[in-house]
Amino acid sequence: AQKITQTQPGMFVQEKEAVTLDCTYDTSDQSYGLFWYKQPSSGEMIFLIYQGSYDEQNATEGRYSLNFQKARKSANLVISASQLGDSAMYFCAMRYSGYSTLTFGKGTMLLVSP
Amino acid sequence: DVKVTQSSRYLVKRTGEKVFLECVQDMDHENMFWYRQDPGLGLRLIYFSYDVKMKEKGDIPEGYSVSREKKERFSLILESASTNQTSMYLCASSLTASRSYEAFFGQGTRLTVV
Numbered sequence: 273a274q275k276i277t278q279t280q281p282g283m284f285v286q287e288k289e290a291v292t293l294d295c296t297y298d299t300s301d302q303s304y305g306l307f308w309y310k311q312p313s314s315g316e317m318i319f320l321i322y323q324g325s326y327d328e329q330n331a332t333e334g335r336y337s338l339n340f341q342k343a344r345k346s347a348n349l350v351i352s353a354s355q356l357g358d359s360a361m362y363f364c365a366m367r368y369s370g371y372s373t374l375t376f377g378k379g380t381m382l383l384v385s386p
Numbered sequence: 387d388v389k390v391t392q393s394s395r396y397l398v399k400r401t402g403e404k405v406f407l408e409c410v411q412d413m414d415h416e417n418m419f420w421y422r423q424d425p426g427l428g429l430r431l432i433y434f435s436y437d438v439k440m441k442e443k444g445d446i447p448e449g450y451s452v453s454r455e456k457k458e459r460f461s462l463i464l465e466s467a468s469t470n471q472t473s474m475y476l477c478a479s480s481l482t483a484s485r486s487y488e489a490f491f492g493q494g495t496r497l498t499v500v
Contacts, residue, residue, distance in 0.1 A: 305486055315395075317476060317491035324486070363428060372417040372436060372480055372487055373444065378428040 276366050276377035283382050285354045292339070293349040293380045295364030301325075303369035306347040308338065311361040311379075320362075323347060354384045389413070392477050392492035399499050405464040407495050409477030416482045418460035419489065420444075420452065423474040432475075435460055436482070467499045 275298040285291040297306065308320040323331045323338045331338040339348040351358055361381050365374040393408035411418065417436050421429040421444075431444030433452040441452050449471060453461045460479075464471055474496050478489040 307486070307488065309491075315474065315494040315496075317478070317489075317494075319488050319490070322486040322488060365429075367487055372482065373419065373431055373434055374429075374478075374489055375431075376421075376429040378426060 276364050276375055278364055278377035278380050280380045281378075283380055285382065285384055287356060287384055287386050288353050290350060290352045291354055291382065293351070293362050293364075293382065295347045295349065295377060297345050297347065297364075297366050299345070299366070299368065301368055305367040306338065306340070307365040307367070307374065308336070308347075308349045309363045309365060309376075310358075311363065313360070317363070321349070351382075356384050356386065358382060359384045390477055390479055390490050390492040392475075392495050394495050395493060397495055397497045399464075399467050399497065401468060401499055403464075403467050403499075405467045405497070405499075407462040407464075407475055407477075407497070409460045409462070409492055410458050411460075411479040411490070412458065413479070413481070413490075414457065415479035415490075416457070417480045417487070417489075418454065419478040419480075420450075420460065420462045421476045421478065422446065423476055423494070429476065432462065467497075469499050471497065472499045473497060 277296045304325045306323045310318045321333045337350045364377040390411045419434040420432045435454040451463045477492040480489045
């Protein structure tokens with residue numbers, strides 16, 4: 273069964289500090305994709321970053337980077353220089369090869385304090 | 387910019403009513419999805435569609451049906467609403483030709499069944 277695990281229900285960080293949100297996944301497939309989404313209190317899901325299982329380099333998008341450790345089956349999101357606007361729920365998700373659907377973890381609530 | 391629009395942000399319905407949640411995307415995406423989001427459970431896939439008139443069950447299809455008569459529109463139907471269907475419903479779409487198949491989400495519909 274496909275499974276995404278986010279072990280941190282909530283995280284606190286001070287503005288301008290870096291924070292790592294954990295995500296582990298379970299698969300025996302070799303080809304898959306990993307995603308992170310942000311959901312502010314307004315409710316919309318915002319795509320942040322993507323990592324393909326065959327990508328040799330860790331994905332980066334501005335202040336977001338994905339720490340991909342294939343052997344450990346982890347895909348942690350690193351947010352550098354946190355901002356107040358980063359306060360939101362963050363979801364890790366996975367797409368398996370040949371499928372268009374995403375399987376989501378339960379999410380981590382990030383609160384950034386001044 | 388991809389736009390996925392859900393017909394209502396908030397909806398209150400009575401037990402036993404037939405409820406229609408509408409979703410429209412404007413980027414000619416083949417794939418469309420309906421997810422349900424509940425606190426502590428993350429997003430769970432209800433149904434998805436990879437083409438007009440095609441539909442596939444997701445993880446929790448019981449009590450729901452869908453309709454896709456046109457490529458841009460995907461409707462979720464609650465045949466007889468029940469209180470345990472009170473939830474946030476999120477529609478999404480994605481492009482098959484995209485390398486990542488990243489899903490773009492609507493703003494969500496918060497449904498309350500009383």
